[in-house]
Amino acid sequence: MIDYRLIERQNPWWSNSHWFDSDLKIQEVIKSDYQFIPDKIYNLSEEKKAIHIITGPRQTGKSTSLKLKIKQLLIKKITPQAIFYYNCDALSSKKDIIDLVLNYIELNKFDKYYIFLDEISSVVNWPYAVKWLTDEGFLKNCILYLTGSSSINLKKSGEYLPGRRGSGLNIDFFPLSFYQVLEIKKYHLKKIDFKDVDLIKKLQKIDLLNLSSINKEFTSFLSTGGFLPIINNPENPLIHQIYQETLKSEIIKNGKNEKNMRMVIKKLINSLSAETSYTNIAEEAELGSKNTVIDYLDFLVNSYFLHELLFFDINQKKYILKKNKKFHFTDPYIIWLLWGYFTGNGVDLKVFNRKVIGNLDLFIFGTDISKVIENFIASELVKANKK
Secondary structure (H helix, E strand, O other), X not given: OOOOHHHHHHOXXXXXXXXXXXXXXXXXXXXXXXXXXXXXXXXXXXXXXXXXXXXXXXXXXXXXXXXXXXXXXXXXXXXXXXXXXXXXXXXXXXXHHHHHHHHHHHHOOOOOEEEEEEOHHHOOOHHHHHHHHHHOOOOOOEEEEEEEXXXXXXXXXXXXXXXXXXXXXXXXXXXXXXXXXXXXXXXXXXXXXXXXXXXXXXXXXXOHHHHHHHHHHXXXXXXXXXXXXXXXXXXXXXXXXXXXXXXXXXXXXOOOOHHHHXXXXXXXXXXXXXXXXXXXXXXXXXXOOHHHXXXXXXXXXXXXOXXXXXXXXXXXXXXXXXXXXXXXXXXXXXXXXXXXXXXXOOOOHHHHHHHHHHOOOOOOXXXXXXXXXHHXXXXXXXXXXXX
């Protein structure tokens, strides 16, 4: 069921040219010490028909990026009513999506439409709705921006929208990499190509004072990760509470038992950087069936909390599915977020920094910070591959 009262409320630029002065997401960006402009979304062309799909974890700034894109379009003198935004968390079916878009297009006649459907992946079978609208010709003059927090839905979009997306792109919106964090903190660094044979010589010439400062940033990054709200407010309990509630909401919404999820998370954290298997996780998490474990792990992977690394045989040059695998979290902050959820104590980065980073008294990881750093390296490689 569509609540049409929300439409004008979610599209304030239709009646208020100064809407961004009261938009909470844009104002949060403006007031933050550290800001990040999402170039991958900012630089999307507005010339051709396209269905862009933007996916990544919740609370990484996808919605804020859409609002910044809308502001950019308005600066370019696009007619305000030709820009339509709706948060699909308020929808319940693919028919709702169809009715929503048809109602907007039929009431507004423009040569081109810019339609932003935020968190469309929260609606079951949403690709069927987009496919129907495309096949019936309703999107021929549209540029569609779709965001989602599930990689499963991204895979479905590829299956059900072949040849229908025009010049549309898939955009992965992950937490910031360590290099991006250094950039927004105004460190002027030059990237070094790891294929450069003179790499070591170049590393030896790095300014040692600058390196000392970067080391402090690195230590901080091992707790805050690349989530911009956390970087700007690492000790604000309300920010951490939002992430905890988002995590819990996703778990419940996807029909997962919280007790079972906590046991799986405990096993994953305690085996960080170590090889393990579905059977081993099932036994230690006391879930009995490895199929249950696979279901829970798939949820964490598809929701961008976790990466699964399969065993790769160098000699045979192929993955061996039956071998043990490793699991790494998508961002350093995810470790603390999930640990806080498992223990029920919430997230307190002051405690983590003091116990885990400061004194290396690693009450979670034994006595070796290398486990956290290995996870950092794995997550950075994935982020680099998503650019």
